[in-house]
Amino acid sequence: MIKTIIFDFGDVFINLDKENASKNIFNILRIEKLSKEMIAVNDLYEQGLISTDEFITFYLENFPNLSKQSLIEAWNSILLDLPEYRLQFLKNLKTTTDYKLILLSNTNELHINWIKENISIYEIFKNCFDAFYLSHEINLRKPNTNIFEFVLNENNLNAAECLFIDDTSEHIISASALGIHTWNLDPKHEDVINLLEVKYDLF
Incomplete structure (x- = not known):
């Protein structure tokens, strides 16, 4: 589970x-x-x-x-927008479930500074997570397995009880190798807000 x-x-x-x-x-x-x-x-x-x-x-x-x-x-110029409906999904997930929520992102200081300046809901978004890991702050990056081991160890997690969601197949492969459940989300055809329906068998 x-x-x-x-x-x-x-x-x-x-x-x-x-x-x-x-x-x-x-x-x-x-x-x-x-x-x-x-x-x-x-x-x-x-x-x-x-x-x-x-x-x-x-x-x-x-x-x-x-x-x-x-x-x-x-x-x-790679950065676009953070839709409000995805924030609402996250807020609902946080308030109506007992799941521990973690963000794990490959990013850098220029990108995160742009996001802080241009995405008005960023701080609200960030506060929805129990842990928030950015690669440039923890000196680790996906797809290296040590970044997943870091998250598991830091939060005393059992890999078999974790689900990792990412749009990059390399990252998914690394997480799967550690026994973490995964969803290789296709942003062109899928949306994270449908998580509970797509991965219903895990919940």
Whole structure:
């Protein structure tokens, strides 16, 4: 029986535009794909292992025609909105059930700062969770299994009593390997608000 629900953030609660953001980044950098070094820097930034200043400096030094503002705008263009109806679903889940609610998100300081400034319901949303883990704050990221082990250990959880919801299959595979129940949500055809119907067999 499920006692804890662990949610991803992007494309589960907050809508993302990954395709447009990639185009924006490629356009301002005048490249067709990210280099291995850029991917490594992005991963370090997402884990909070380099600062925002270091992240920005890396790109400005490697792309001399790039401005700080254009980089930040392109980087944040992935973020859209957090629908009120999803917040209402979360609030209902918190008040009408006994499930422990945890958020586990790969994110970074620039993104979360944008969300704090532009998503008016963010603090209300955050307060619905019993634990709230952002990769850049805990220095761990999905799909590495150690981030799931961290959540289980920090909250004294039994993996078999947990359900993890994420839109990325790699993350789902890692969680499943630890015995966590999963829902690989497809944001184009599914919505987290239908959780109890989709996963009715677990509740």
